[in-house]
Amino acid sequence: MIIDKRSRVPLYEQIINQYKALIACGVIKTGDQLESVRSLSARLGINPNTIQKAYMELENLYICSSAPGKGRFVTADAKNIILSSAKENTASLDKEILNLVLSGLTHDEIENIVEKAYSKANTKIKSIKFSEKG
Amino acid sequence: MIIDKRSRVPLYEQIINQYKALIACGVIKTGDQLESVRSLSARLGINPNTIQKAYMELENLYICSSAPGKGRFVTADAKNIILSSAKENTASLDKEILNLVLSGLTHDEIENIVEKAYSKANTKIKSIKFSEKG
DNA sequence: TCATGTGTACTATGTTGCATAGTACGCTCC
């Protein structure tokens, strides 16, 4: 879990995104228990309320569910939910592409940039999988 | 000029982006005068200080230059500057692609989404060009 | 000359979202 406290993206949202990623790429699986609010809070040096906020949001998305007194667990549908929401939610990618086209880049140039981004992403994923579980 | 006051992107940054786009796609050209601080402020219902901030930033990027008492004008290099900075600055696109890969989408699915985004962008540009100058 | 419209500079204040601090309570399991 890598958090950038200076990013424009709020901490709670970064936590959400990282959990989605870890679940989608199989590091965390259905039935697995999420790290407890207090534990994650202590480990990342982030206020428990902020962790709680992120977890509540993951719950609202049906990605995890909580059992008071026990803990919080990944749902059976989590992976599908993440995948389909990524497919539907293309607004921010659309904006990026629009920006490139507006800036005067050609179709081929854009395709090239995307291809490079894809390679970078795959490299990064390998390192994430490697560092999260051993 | 379309501004979303509820966006997470600051107003001054939206203004910068829109000017970049208008210049890059040729609606505004080298030597053209930018709308005055007070005029744009009044038209968009945004505080003059905010417009000023956006204009100062465009100046720092050498996209426009100001002549006190006269106005503010698009530089000769503006278009090139915008194009090359767009090519270099792929960080946010990289993040979007990474997010898709992390969410479990395949290479083909991503290519497909990008292609659709490209079409959308071209459609949008036509309407921008149409609405800004007549 | 003077009014108008331009850029520029500055201080002060308000707003909002985010993050933190601190406390408290209920549940489960050993």
Added chain:
DNA sequence: GGAGCGTACTATGCAACATAGTACACATGA
């Protein structure tokens, strides 16, 4: 009963952003 879970609530701090208001210098043209 204690430890470790989730949950709820109020209060406070903080930083970026936006606004409000004022003031001054410059260029242009009537």
